[in-house]
Amino acid sequence: MVKKKILITGGAGFIGSHVVRLFVNNYPSYEIYNLDSLTYAGNLENLKDIDQKANYHFIKADITDANLMTELFDKHQFDSVIHLAAESHVDRSITDPLLFIKTNILGTVNLLNAAKNAWKDQMDGKLFYHISTDEVYGSLGETGLFTETTPYDPRSPYSSSKASSDHLVRAYYHTYKLPVVISNCSNNYGPNQFPEKLIPLSISNIKNNKSIPIYGKGENIRDWLFVIDHATAIDAIYHRGTNGETYNIGGINEWTNIDLIYKLCEVMDAKLGRDKGESAKLITFVKDRAGHDMRYAIDSSKLMKELGWSPSLQFEEGIEKTVDWYLANEEWLNNIVSGDYESYYTQQYVNR
Ligand code: NAD
Ligand code: TYD
Numbered sequence: 001m002v003k004k005k006i007l008i009t010g011g012a013g014f015i016g017s018h019v020v021r022l023f024v025n026n027y028p029s030y031e032i033y034n035l036d037s038l039t040y041a042g043n044l045e046n047l048k049d050i051d052q053k054a055n056y057h058f059i060k061a062d063i064t065d066a067n068l069m070t071e072l073f074d075k076h077q078f079d080s081v082i083h084l085a086a087e088s089h090v091d092r093s094i095t096d097p098l099l100f101i102k103t104n105i106l107g108t109v110n111l112l113n114a115a116k117n118a119w120k121d122q123m124d125g126k127l128f129y130h131i132s133t134d135e136v137y138g139s140l141g142e143t144g145l146f147t148e149t150t151p152y153d154p155r156s157p158y159s160s161s162k163a164s165s166d167h168l169v170r171a172y173y174h175t176y177k178l179p180v181v182i183s184n185c186s187n188n189y190g191p192n193q194f195p196e197k198l199i200p201l202s203i204s205n206i207k208n209n210k211s212i213p214i215y216g217k218g219e220n221i222r223d224w225l226f227v228i229d230h231a232t233a234i235d236a237i238y239h240r241g242t243n244g245e246t247y248n249i250g251g252i253n254e255w256t257n258i259d260l261i262y263k264l265c266e267v268m269d270a271k272l273g274r275d276k277g278e279s280a281k282l283i284t285f286v287k288d289r290a291g292h293d294m295r296y297a298i299d300s301s302k303l304m305k306e307l308g309w310s311p312s313l314q315f316e317e318g319i320e321k322t323v324d325w326y327l328a329n330e331e332w333l334n335n336i337v338s339g340d341y342e343s344y345y346t347q348q349y350v351n352r
Helices: 014-026 066-076 090-095 097-118 157-176 198-207 227-240 257-272 301-307 315-328 330-336 340-350
Strands: 004-009 030-036 056-060 080-083 127-133 180-185 187-189 212-215 221-226 246-249 254-256 283-286
Touching: 004 014, 004 066, 014 030, 014 227, 066 097, 080 097, 080 227, 090 097, 090 157, 090 340, 097 127, 097 157, 127 157, 127 227, 157 180, 180 227, 187 227, 187 315, 198 212, 198 257, 198 315, 212 257, 221 227, 221 257, 221 315, 227 246, 227 301, 246 301, 254 257, 257 283, 257 315, 315 330
Parallel strands: 004 030, 004 080, 030 056, 080 127, 127 180, 180 246, 187 221, 212 283
Antiparallel strands: 221 254
């Protein structure tokens, strides 16, 4: 059995928790170290089904602390990193860009430096896997898809900070020969997503008979991928990806925001025993997001052809699973939509 010590950053967040679960369950011979500072978006409840497993370890730490990152690499001798920790919400990046610069850029450099120093005598068998977003490529018109060679054109503080971190990862590959791989994924949805993002925010509001805020005219397009399909893509890229390469990950599943919300309302009506069309009455068009990217769409043929990955779920099935999860996990949701979340919500949606 192959033994590995893998540092997964941001493992208490939405995507990270699914990646940690997959690796802990599928690879019992790997020691998985989940490093997370537990910001508002980090929630150890996301991992309560696996946190007693012998190969799972949690480290509460902040990636912006350079010395601590070096100490942790010295102490644990990680042989690979899957780096997901980040500030991830575009709207928050518009309010507080500096936080995104610190976490997403400085935090990534700290991890790159720690890995570079720890692995300087032996790079073979090591891997720094950086998880990024399709938003680094900018905004598409009505046609075309982002490929791995699309020039970067980030337009929000969030996507700019992620683009910057991607460039730094590539710089460490070229300059220091650090073994790296990068993937850029489209919008994820599924269980455990923090209800500041479109789908869980809408589920929560529909359930509580609150208005569903749609930015602008709802014509913006996103490509949605079920989070567990992102985790299986990360598994494939971690194990079989080529050193120095980038892989795009997408759902082949484009929706305008308004059509997606109509679909979600239909599912919610059925699940909540409401009359058809009742939830859709909650749709409210609100002021558009500043610099709102019009369309994201991903060409993931490289990943599909080279590594044999494909999304396992149709959107209809994924959205039902997601709604079922949120309705079955009321406590998880209620614990989040109080306190800090309420002040965020008021600032973002009421006092705009
Ligand atoms: P998330 O906001 O749900 O989780 C981020 C996690 O990082 C949280 O657990 C948080 O506590 C942790 N974190 C934040 N700052 C930290 C710090 N300074 N030190 C240590 N931990 C810190 O985010 P997510 O949606 O799960 O996204 C994870 C990664 O995937 C991010 O890098 C994001 O850019 C990328 N990504 C997300 C999507 C998406 O649709 N959500 C799509 C493509 C790529
Ligand atoms: P979001 O989930 O924030 O992801 P991203 O901005 O990273 O794509 O938003 C998805 C889309 O939904 C995006 O076009 C913005 C829009 N949106 C709304 O219309 N209303 C909302 O309340 C939110 C959070 C997003």
